[in-house]
Amino acid sequence: MSTEKEQQLYQQGLEKTRGSLWGRIKSVFGGKTSIGEEEFEQLEEIFITGDVGMQYTMKLVEDLRRSVTGDLSDIQIRSYLRGWIEGVVKAKPPAMAPESIPSPDSGPRVTIIVGVNGTGKTTTVGKLAYKYIQAGRSTMVVAADTYRAAAVKQLQIWSERSGALFVGGQEGGDPAAVVHDSLTSALKTGVSNVLIDTAGRLHTKEPLMRELEKIRNVAGKIIESAPHEVLLVLDATTGQNALVQAREFVQAAGVTGVVITKMDGSARGGILIPIAGELGLPVLYVGLGEGLEDLVEFDPAEYAKGIIGE
Ligand SMILES: Nc1nc2c(ncn2[C@@H]2O[C@H](COP(=O)(O)OP(=O)(O)O)[C@@H](O)[C@H]2O)c(=O)[nH]1
Numbered sequence: 001m002s003t004e005k006e007q008q009l010y011q012q013g014l015e016k017t018r019g020s021l022w023g024r025i026k027s028v029f030g031g032k033t034s035i036g037e038e039e040f041e042q043l044e045e046i047f048i049t050g051d052v053g054m055q056y057t058m059k060l061v062e063d064l065r066r067s068v069t070g071d072l073s074d075i076q077i078r079s080y081l082r083g084w085i086e087g088v089v090k091a092k093p094p095a096m097a098p099e100s101i102p103s104p105d106s107g108p109r110v111t112i113i114v115g116v117n118g119t120g121k122t123t124t125v126g127k128l129a130y131k132y133i134q135a136g137r138s139t140m141v142v143a144a145d146t147y148r149a150a151a152v153k154q155l156q157i158w159s160e161r162s163g164a165l166f167v168g169g170q171e172g173g174d175p176a177a178v179v180h181d182s183l184t185s186a187l188k189t190g191v192s193n194v195l196i197d198t199a200g201r202l203h204t205k206e207p208l209m210r211e212l213e214k215i216r217n218v219a220g221k222i223i224e225s226a227p228h229e230v231l232l233v234l235d236a237t238t239g240q241n242a243l244v245q246a247r248e249f250v251q252a253a254g255v256t257g258v259v260i261t262k263m264d265g266s267a268r269g270g271i272l273i274p275i276a277g278e279l280g281l282p283v284l285y286v287g288l289g290e291g292l293e294d295l296v297e298f299d300p301a302e303y304a305k306g307i308i309g310e
Pocket residue numbers: 115116117118119120121122123124200261262263264265286287288289290294
């Protein structure tokens with residue numbers, strides 16, 4: 001269940017998507033008492049251009065055809081769409097908020113954050129660290145993005161904001177060595193969660209994907225069960241591209257959960273539907289702004305309300 005504040009974030013953050021989706025859907029039905037082929041075609045176009053994707057758009061329109069016969073009021077259609085969307089994006093079995101998952105008996109719970117450049121990985125690590133600390137868990141953030149000094153500095157600033165311990169490598173250093181040192185120190189200090197920020201990489205670039213494998217292996221050497229989680233960060237503003245990245249990363253990087261950022265920045269929030277529906281992986285959080293508190297646990301009902309309206 002989302003708090004009132006989170007509900008507000010969903011409503012505000014998804015305003016652009018809602019304007020585009022519901023705004024246009026409404027105009028298709030406006031003042032009509034029955035609905036025919038022409039309207040269904042218009043709806044198809046709205047969902048496809050709204051990033052819902054071909055597969056789910058076809059399914060949605062087919063289901064609508066069967067279900068919406070009598071009353072065409074806004075209220076009825078909205079409530080149908082909300083229920084449909086909620087059903088598609090719900091994780092089965094329900095996802096558990098990572099910050100409420102206990103750490104293993106010995107050592108911290110280790111999470112690696114992956115994704116392409118600029119999707120919001122570092123920002124998400126900072127916001128996540130804050131969430132964990134709010135939940136009473138001591139947290140260390142690790143800058144394993146050693147390609148740019150600025151990336152290390154950026155995470156350090158987030159660690160100060162969130163109150164997390166910080167470990168960063170030297171520019172040009174070996175990311176796996178940073179992970180090695182940080183986990184060794186995390187074991188000593190008894191910190192309960194470690195979040196590892198990695199460099200942006202394309203799933204098509206072999207050496208970088210191998211580097212990720214090395215990071216995973218090193219983590220597993222120091223803490224046997226690590227990594228406990230690999231979170232893939234996807235940028236909603238990239239639309240269908242995010243879906244392509246998701247498919248590839250899930251295959252190549254052992255992803256266990258997804259975070260979708262910048263839902264507030266565009267009208268492309270519909271992209272969450274095929275991502276959640278197709279991957280069979282839980283969407284754990286959504287980014288609804290740039291601030292420390294703008295990462296919220298994914299709530300299917302609030303999401304559906306956010307993009308369709310009440
Ligand atoms: N509006 C908005 N901006 C975001 C969100 N998450 C990240 N950003 C911005 O996206 C940009 C890239 O983020 P960064 O964390 O550096 O991406 P990285 O390259 O994957 O580490 C920054 O300007 C962030 O402030 C979000 O949920 N909403």
